Amino acid sequence: MTSLKSRLSGNLNRHIMGWLMAMPMALVLLVFLMAPIVMITVVSFWGATEWSIYPAFQFDNYEFLLTSEVTYRVFLNTFKYALITWICTLLIGFTVAYFLAFHVRSLTWQIALFLLCTIPFWTSNIIRMISWIPFLGRNGLANSALISWGVIDEPVEWLLFSDFSVILAFVHLYTLFMVVPIFNTMMRIDKSLIEAAVDGGAKGWQVLWYVIIPLTKPGIMIGTIFVVTLVMGDFITVRFMSGSQSANVGRMIQNDIGLLQYPSASATAVILLITVLMVIGILLRFVDIRKEL
Amino acid sequence: MEPRPTSFYILSAIFVLFLVFLYGPTLTIAILSFQGPGGGLTFPMRGVSLHWFKDLFQQQAVGDIWGSFSRSIVLGLMVMVTTVVVSVMGGLAFRKRFAGSGILFYLIITSLVIPSILISLGVGLIWSQAGLNVHWSTTGYGAQLTWTLPFGLLIMFAVFNRFDQSFEEAARDLGASPWQTLRHVVLPIIAPSLIGVALFGFTLSYDEFARTLLTSGSYNTLPLEIFGMTTNVTTPVLFALGTLTTVFSLLIIGVFLILAWIMNRKRSRQGSDAGKGLV
Numbered sequence: 001m002t003s004l005k006s007r008l009s010g011n012l013n014r015h016i017m018g019w020l021m022a023m024p025m026a027l028v029l030l031v032f033l034m035a036p037i038v039m040i041t042v043v044s045f046w047g048a049t050e051w052s053i054y055p056a057f058q059f060d061n062y063e064f065l066l067t068s069e070v071t072y073r074v075f076l077n078t079f080k081y082a083l084i085t086w087i088c089t090l091l092i093g094f095t096v097a098y099f100l101a102f103h104v105r106s107l108t109w110q111i112a113l114f115l116l117c118t119i120p121f122w123t124s125n126i127i128r129m130i131s132w133i134p135f136l137g138r139n140g141l142a143n144s145a146l147i148s149w150g151v152i153d154e155p156v157e158w159l160l161f162s163d164f165s166v167i168l169a170f171v172h173l174y175t176l177f178m179v180v181p182i183f184n185t186m187m188r189i190d191k192s193l194i195e196a197a198v199d200g201g202a203k204g205w206q207v208l209w210y211v212i213i214p215l216t217k218p219g220i221m222i223g224t225i226f227v228v229t230l231v232m233g234d235f236i237t238v239r240f241m242s243g244s245q246s247a248n249v250g251r252m253i254q255n256d257i258g259l260l261q262y263p264s265a266s267a268t269a270v271i272l273l274i275t276v277l278m279v280i281g282i283l284l285r286f287v288d289i290r291k292e293l
Numbered sequence: 294m295e296p297r298p299t300s301f302y303i304l305s306a307i308f309v310l311f312l313v314f315l316y317g318p319t320l321t322i323a324i325l326s327f328q329g330p331g332g333g334l335t336f337p338m339r340g341v342s343l344h345w346f347k348d349l350f351q352q353q354a355v356g357d358i359w360g361s362f363s364r365s366i367v368l369g370l371m372v373m374v375t376t377v378v379v380s381v382m383g384g385l386a387f388r389k390r391f392a393g394s395g396i397l398f399y400l401i402i403t404s405l406v407i408p409s410i411l412i413s414l415g416v417g418l419i420w421s422q423a424g425l426n427v428h429w430s431t432t433g434y435g436a437q438l439t440w441t442l443p444f445g446l447l448i449m450f451a452v453f454n455r456f457d458q459s460f461e462e463a464a465r466d467l468g469a470s471p472w473q474t475l476r477h478v479v480l481p482i483i484a485p486s487l488i489g490v491a492l493f494g495f496t497l498s499y500d501e502f503a504r505t506l507l508t509s510g511s512y513n514t515l516p517l518e519i520f521g522m523t524t525n526v527t528t529p530v531l532f533a534l535g536t537l538t539t540v541f542s543l544l545i546i547g548v549f550l551i552l553a554w555i556m557n558r559k560r561s562r563q564g565s566d567a568g569k570g571l572v
Contacts, residue, residue, distance in 0.1 A: 103297075124535075130523060140335050141335075
C-alpha cells in the first residue's frame with residue numbers, strides 16, 4: 001500500500017519536474033508560436049482600409065482569396081517549386097549520402113567529407129543566393145562559357161531571374177537537408193544485411209533497390225519534410241532569384257504586408273499554414289521522428 | 294582490401310561536382326570582391342585591389358553595416374546561450390515522459406515547419422496592436438528562438454537516444470542525489486554535443502532573415518542590412534561584405550569544431566571515459 005502511494009507521488013513528482021524543466025521552452029512557444037498563429041487567425045477576419053486595419057468578423061478576405069483565379073495559380077506555382085526541388089534534392093542528396101555511407105571506407109574520412117557538405121548550411125542563405133549573380137547573369141560565367149564553346153550565339157536570358165534560377169537556388173540551399181538525415185539513417189543500417197543480400201546472389205542495383213532504399217525511407221521522409229516546408233514557406237529566394245517576376249504564396253503574403261493589407265495577408269497565411277500542416281501530417285504517417293534521431 | 298568497384302569512381306566524380314556546386318558560387322564572389330575600382334558584378338576582373346573592402350570601412354551611404362554586424366553578434370550570442378540552456382532542460386524533461394509531452398513535441402515540430410513569415414507577421418501584429426514597439430533584442434530574439442530551439446531539442450533527442458542509462462543508475466546506487474547525478478554524470482557525458490547545439494544556435498540566429506524581418510524594429514540585423522543592399526547597391530562592395538561575413542561564419546564554425554576536437558582529445562588523454570556513455 002505504501003509502495004503504491006510512494007509510486008503515485010513519485011509519478012506526480014515526475015510529471016511536475018518534467019513540466020518545470022520544459023517550462024522555458026513551452027513559454028517561448030506559447031508567446032512566439034501559438035500567440036502569433038492565434039493572432040493571424042483572428043486578424044484574417046478583420047477589415048482593412050488603405051492605411052489601417054479594424055476589428056471585425058467578416059469572411060471577405062477568404063471570399064476574395066478563394067474566388068480569385070490568381071490564388072490558385074500562385075498555390076499551383078508553389079507546389080510546382082516544391083515538387084521539382086524535392087525531386088532534385090532527393091536525387092542529389094541520396095547519391096551523396098550513399099557515396100559517403102557505403103563507398104567511403106574510413107570513419108575519419110566519412111566525418112570529414114560529411115562536415116564539408118554541412119558547412120555551407122551554417123553560412124548566410126542570402127549571400128549564397130547573391131553569389132549566383134556572377135554565374136547566371138547576362139554577362140555571367142555560364143553565358144560566356146556557353147558562347148566560347150559555341151553552344152549558343154547570344155547570351156541566354158533565362159538563366160537569371162526565372163523559374164530556373166529560383167529552383168537552382170532552392171536546390172543549392174536545401175540539398176543539405178536531404179543529405180544529413182539520409183546519411184544518418186544509412187549509417188545505422190546493419191552492414192550484415194547487405195552482406196546477406198550479396199551472399200544471396202543480389203546484384204549491386206538489387207541491393208540498392210530492395211535493401212538500402214527501403215531501410216533509408218525514414219531519412220528520406222525527414223529530408224522531404226524539411227525541403228517541402230522550407231520551399232513552401234519561402235518568399236525571399238523567389239523574390240530575389242526571380243527578380244520579382246514569379247510568385248509563390250510567401251511572396252503574396254509579403255506583398256500584402258508591404259501594402260499594409262494585414263487582414264488579407266493573414267488570410268493567405270492561414271491557408272498556407274493549413275496546406276503545409278496537411279502535407280506534413282501525411283508525411284509524418286510514414287515516419288516516427290523521435291525514433292529516427 | 295578488395296578493389297574499388299567502378300561505381301566508386303563515378304560516385305566520387307558526382308561528389309566532387311556536388312562540392313563544386315556547393316562552394317563554387319561563394320568562391321566566385323570571394324574572388325570578385327577583389328575587383329579593381331572600375332570593376333563590376335561579373336567577370337572580367339578589372340585589376341586586383343582591396344578597394345571594395347576599404348569601401349566597407351568608410352562611413353558611407355550603404356547603411357549601418359557595422360552597427361548591424363554588432364547587433365547580429367550580440368543577438369547570436371543571446372540566442373546561442375538560451376538555446377543551449379533551454380534545449381538541455383527540454384531534453385531532460387522529455388526523458389521523464391511527463392503527461393502532455395506529446396503536445397509539446399507537436400508544438401516543436403510545428404515551430405520547425407511553420408513558414409517563417411507567419412512568425413514574423415504574427416509577432417509584428419500582436420506587438421503593434423498592443424501598442425508596443427518591436428525590437429531586435431526582444432521580439433527578434435523570441436522569434437529566432439522558435440527556429441533554433443527545435444534544432445537544439447532534436448539534437449538533444451539524438452543525444453539521449455544514445456545515452457547509456459547504466460551510468461546514471463550506478464551514480465544513484467552509490468547514493469548520488471538527482472542533482473549530483475545530473476551535475477557530475479549526465480552533463481559531462483553530453484557536454485561535447487552541447488558544442489553542436491551552441492553552433493546551431495549562433496549560426497542560425499546570425500543568418501536568420503525571415504523571422505527577423507518584421508520583428509526587429511528600426512535597427513537592422515546584418516542579414517536584413519545585406520538584403521536591403523541587394524536592392525540598391527550594384528557594386529562589388531556587396532561581394533566584399535558577403536565575403537567578410539562568410540569568412541566570419543567560417544571562423545565561428547572553425548572555433549566550434551576545434552573546441553569539440555580539443556574536448557575529445559583531452560578526454561582520451563586523461564583516460565576519462567565520460568564520452569563513452571553515449572552508445
